[in-house]
């Protein structure tokens with residue numbers, strides 16, 4: 001049958017546009033590949049399930065007439081946006097195309113981003129933003145700033161409703177950094193990505209400091225010093241894998257459930273469980289790796305750490321227990337003896353709030369000498385910023401199980417998922433020491449006058465005697481168990497089964513917080 005002439009024209013128009021899109025994609029590849037970077041469209045396709053990407057607005061063009069921009073109006077306007085599936089679950093995605101006006105956001109480009117964010121909020125799916133751009137499009141002036149602000153409103157309103165993930169796969173500069181900063185997780189890549197409010201030249205002009213871009217806002221700085229990045233990937237493939245794995249632990253939205261796997265929990269105590277009985281060293285100041293404890297409690301020993309390079313004295317990450325996702329928070333005695341400093345408090349507080357918002361139970365492992373002392377810490381705001389972790393645990397209503405592995409002293413005891421903040425099941429190992437301060441400090445404070453009157457061997461003997469008494473009486477987990485502050489003192493090898501039972505029992509826990517507009521977390 002002959003095609004009507006009008007239909008032929010229409011098909012011809014589509015072909016022409018498709019050819020133009022293909023030329024643009026080739027240009028993008030020519031610009032990105034030599035730098036070891038994928039194009040925006042390649043990145044999206046590498047992230048999502050094969051054949052699932054539905055691109056939206058690929059023919060959108062900017063309407064700017066200034067600076068000669070009307071002569072160059074590429075389709076898509078520098079961002080690839082749409083919806084797709086990852087492991088069969090819906091996601092929304094946008095990826096800045098650096099080959100078009102440096103991936104900068106203008107009115108049309110920004111509207112595309114906002115459209116997929118609105119879509120994600122409506123259907124309740126995660127949104128993943130792939131950043132590789134120069135921020136607000138300079139030629140479009142205030143229109144581009146307006147779009148950034150509108151994007152910030154979307155990020156804010158979606159916070160705690162759908163998971164939001166940012167991948168920084170190139171530059172992210174100026175006010176543009178605040179879009180990823182408002183999302184839940186940010187991933188950066190070795191060598192190719194950076195994130196700065198102002199570059200080295202502006203810094204030099206403003207403060208006289210001389211610094212390289214990498215030192216200022218390279219991936220290492222953002223992942224380990226400022227904590228802006230939650231994962232530092234070796235390359236783009238690694239970044240995409242990390243994000244896909246992360247999504248597997250999360251529900252699509254705050255009303256949904258995370259994917260559930262088969263419950264293969266061994267019913268009895270295993271040899272691997274028994275390894276926990278010897279994992280804590282004898283001396284209370286000797287370090288051990290808390291991830292080895294976690295690995296023996298969670299399914300398949302797998303912990304998907306978040307923020308691993310930042311505040312290593314605190315561990316946070318996702319795992320599964322009996323096939324169901326949990327958020328794990330733990331002190332790490334390998335760094336600063338597990339003390340909670342400003343960074344550790346903020347790292348854990350944000351994680352706890354994420355888990356609480358998305359209905360993920362919290363599994364806490366405590367071995368903490370307390371909050372970190374020091375002039376820098378006090379001046380840096382350990383009081384206000386340390387309070388964030390208290391606030392986060394205190395407002396959390398998800399199921400909470402805490403295991404006191406060894407030290408739980410002072411504010412450290414209270415804040416690390418204690419019964420008093422709302423934890424549901426609190427377990428302690430016989431090695432647990434729960435006290436206001438450590439043994440040595442307690443002896444020096446309580447017996448200062450008596451000890452001052454002694455010297456030499458006599459003083460040393462008395463100190464040892466007092467320390468032994470404190471250790472055997474005040475600091476034992478049984479003082480807390482007698483008061484119901486820990487529900488049970490268990491052998492370490494029983495932890496996996498006890499935690500599994502507790503989380504099963506708490507599965508349908510339903511508690512709601514007070515009616516209010518919102519609290520006022522000490523920011």
Ligand SMILES: CCCC(=O)SCCNC(=O)CCNC(=O)[C@H](O)C(C)(C)COP(=O)(O)OP(=O)(O)OC[C@H]1O[C@@H](n2cnc3c(N)ncnc32)[C@H](O)[C@@H]1OP(=O)(O)O
Pocket residue numbers: 100101102103104133134135136137138139145148149171173174175176
């Ligand atoms: C509320 C949000 C407010 C903000 O976003 S304020 C931030 C505004 N942005 C900026 O000041 C960043 C300006 N751009 C830069 O510093 C650099 O281009 C950047 C991003 C570090 C990348 O550097 P390079 O890798 O060396 O690439 P390049 O400079 O040759 O740029 C490649 C092409 O992209 C263009 N471009 C980059 N940033 C742009 C922007 N913001 N608006 C419009 N066009 C922009 C740039 O002109 C260049 O175009 P062309 O290829 O020469 O035609």
